[in-house]
Amino acid sequence: MPLPADMRFVELTSFGAPEVMTIGRGPLPGVKSGELLVRVEAVGVNRPDVAQRQGSYPPPKDASPVLGLEIAGEVVAVAAGVTDFAVGDKVCGLTNGGAYAEYCALPAGQALRFPKGYDAVKAAALPENYFTVWANLFQMAGLTEGESVLIHGGSSGIGTTAIQLAKAFGATVFATAGSTEKCKACETLGAKRAINYRDEDFVEVVKAETGSGVDVVLDMIGASYFDRNLSALAKDGCLSIIAFLGGAVAEKANLTPIMVKRLTVTGSTMRPRTAEEKRAIRDDLLREVWPLLDAGEIAPAIHKTFPFDEVVEAHRLMETSAHIGKIMLRMG
Structure with missing residues (x-):
């Protein structure tokens, strides 16, 4: 089947509120060596998309300016240098941008097969959260079996993923959330104790x-x-920071616990990582995590799926923080 001359995509008329997003038309993205062209069937909505829309998270110079970091769909073209995927394959993956569109270029090293029994919506709910959690919680913070972890934002896409993965790999999980309903969801997913941060002190609870x-x-x-967070850590503990929803500058921080308790403070964002680093995370996921997804032992928590044309409503929901799990877009 020949490819169309153009495609629909989400266009930013300016930076600002969700209403700055409109559905535009433009050419299909080109694919470079090592990339796949994917006909997009579903897209995950993430906090970095909101930040980029607001103007505070610009894409790298070599990335698509179109919003969106994770997709699922069908491979329709394969560039030179790709040997492990073919036209017709169903893949999900972590994009470098451009996901809010009918077609998207996807580096083959960031592509993964659908887990067994998954449709496009479930598959598209995986890449951003699973790449992020694996890299920060397991590769960098070194969480291992028998240890304990406190996961903030436990009802978010990241949080619901982290709870399940930490529990699956033998850790004792604590999580914070902002309502009784969200706390119950965290415990259903595997948290030993969920802490309502509106009326409980998470430091006191974990201690x-x-x-x-x-x-x-x-x-x-x-x-x-x-x-x-430093107070909540045991000796030789690790604080892994992945976002700044409560601010990026701690002006009066007390650093003493870092020395006294031999703590490690680390953090990262996914987008600036090299292709080689992202491929290494992908390979770990395929080896360690995809068998759990295939077996149904873990699964993405999906709150609501919107038609692609309702992207504004999807972003409005994201900004309310009322959701539990992922917010998704489905192509028509």
């Missing part, structure tokens, strides 16, 4: 539960939680 604190904290809040 009461563990005696000395947790081994790892996965944090997306940043500055406003920094001191308390």
Whole structure:
């Protein structure tokens, strides 16, 4: 089947509120050596998409300016240098941009097959969260079997993924969330104890539960939680920071616990990583995590799926933080 002359994509008329997004038409993306061209069937909506729309998270110079970081769909073209995928394959993957479109270029090293029994919506709910959690919680923070972890934002896409993965690999999981409903969801997914941060002190709770604190904290809040995160860690613990929803500058932070308890503070974002680094994460996921997905032992938590034309409504929901799990877009 020949490819169309152009495609629909989400266009930014300016930076700002969700309403700056419109559906435009333009040429299909070109594919470079080592890339796949994918006919997009579903897209995941993520916090970095909101930040890029608002103007605070610009794409790298060599990336598509179109929003979106994860897709699932069918391979329709394969560039030179690709040997492990073919036209007709169903893949999901972590893009470098351009996901909010009918066609998207995807580096083959960031592509993964659909887990067994998955449709495009479930498959598209995987890449961004699973790449991020694996890299930060397991590769960098070194969470291992028998350790304990505190996951902030437990009902978010990242949080629901982190809870399941940490539990699957033998860790004791604690999570924070902002309502009774969200806390219940965290415990259903595998948290030993979910903490409603609106009326409980997570430091007091984890110390009461563990005696000395947790081994790892996965944090997306940043500055406003920094001191308390250090207090919640046990000796030789690790604070892994992946976002700054509570600010990026901790002006009066007390660094003493880092020295006294021999703590490690680390953090990263996914987008600036090299192709080789992303491929290494992909390979780990295929080896360690995809068998769990194939077996149904873990699965993405999907809150709501919107038609592609309702992308504005999807972003409005994301900004309310009322969701539990992933917000998705489905192509027509």
